[in-house]
Amino acid sequence: MKLVQNYHHVVYRLNQDKGQGTAAVYSVLPGVEVIVFNFQASHYIPPIYPNLNILELNHCDEGRAGCKMKDGCLQYIEEGDLFMNTMSNRSNYIEFPLEYYKGINIIIDLDNLTSQLGKYIPDIPIDVQELANRFFLDDECFFIQVKEGIHHIFSSMYSIPLEARGTYYRLKVLEILIYLYYFDTAKEQQNKLYVRQEVDIIKQIKKMMTEQIDHRFTIGELAKQYCISTTALKTTFKGVYGVSIGAYMKEYRIKKAALMLLQTQKSIGDIGLAVGYKSQSKFGAAFKELYQISPHEYRNKHDI
Template sequence: MNTMSNHSDCIELPLGYYTGINITIDLEKLAEQLSDYLPDLPIDVQGMATHFFVNDECFFIQSKEEIQHIFCGMYSVPIEARTTYFRLKVLEMLIYLYYFDIASETQKTIYARQQVDIIKQIQKRMIEDFERRFTIEELAQQYCISPTVLKTTFKGVYGVSIAAYMKEYRIRQAASMLHKTQKSIGNIALAVGYKSQSKFGAAFKEIYEMSPLEYRNQIKLN
């Protein structure tokens, strides 16, 4: 959530996609009309907004089951019912926010644009040369960033550690090779940066829950 005074004209998505619903609320109009919709719940709209937006900063609430059920129906409701349905759901959301315990929600760290740009350069470098295994120290020195900042900012931007990110990326590339080429499993393991075929097999099974050979055989059957 954010106020219109601190919103961004564009949003940059590190993973390249976004699925969601944006809701914009005119607080002055809402304050005038809310008592008509919720006469038994004296919500102070401006007070609630001030409560969430301390120092005019954004406020993040992590995904929770009680939030998901508010929004999930919005994607599938028939067109003719949307106006009424959306109104009900926004009221439900306001009730949820009215009782929400702000102190219980840990806020995500906001990273400087310069740091994010460097991390994106590092990510691009690693996936373009994914068969090579870069060290944290090597990348930090090359891009003039401390190892600690590199690790924490990468995880903040991409949601996982560098090691976990590259492990999954390599295995996804290997799965594509198993599907599209006739290369041996040993050669594919080498191509994605695994000198040990057993370690490659263990990493592959961790992500796909089957061995590389089982994966290839399943593709053939399909």
């Protein structure tokens, strides 16, 4: 569904079965689109491009995205990462483990831009087809993990005023191509690929823990119950959700408690017990660590 359309961009509302999002599409150069995504959803099904000779650049600003690629590899994009792939190894399903995501996707039609790029960068002999081939010598996708140069390029793309975005994004795409032209691919260590079976187990574990929030599971207990090594459990959980099991559940418990403070009349002690804190003082300290105020102050602040 289109929300906005003018001469340089279109904004679409993307309704998912679990959540929604927007995609603002800017045509900035011959064969080049910049798409700004903003999701409050569990997943996104990207469109199918008939032309496979397309370079796709994905920058994550907020949240996390899990991409199952056509070649079977499973990659997780963290905040600040730049993930590159071609349409011959595209993802047909992108999940958002934290159920929110903000990022920029740059689609480059290599056939179209190659013949036009010299008009915009006459002094640097960039052949975008050769550039793409250099990044995909050993694989069909490439990760550039958080770097100051990437942050410098992308950070302002999220905050520039709407009326300037068309022109500004054109300049930024050219800057990105120059950055990639001089990038040393041999020095960039690639992200770990995750085994689908282990990821599925981690999702089952997360579901069980959040449904039984009053129980505190140990790593050994979870590993034994789900027949997974403790190392794989800890590594894969952090790969999918970005933090350790302990950190994830601590924040989940406190946020759940915050909702209960606003939506119920239960005592603070009972709410602490309901989210797995037998000690009210430990619950209060954990709550204050996240919200900077006590549970009592939080409830009073919202007039409950």
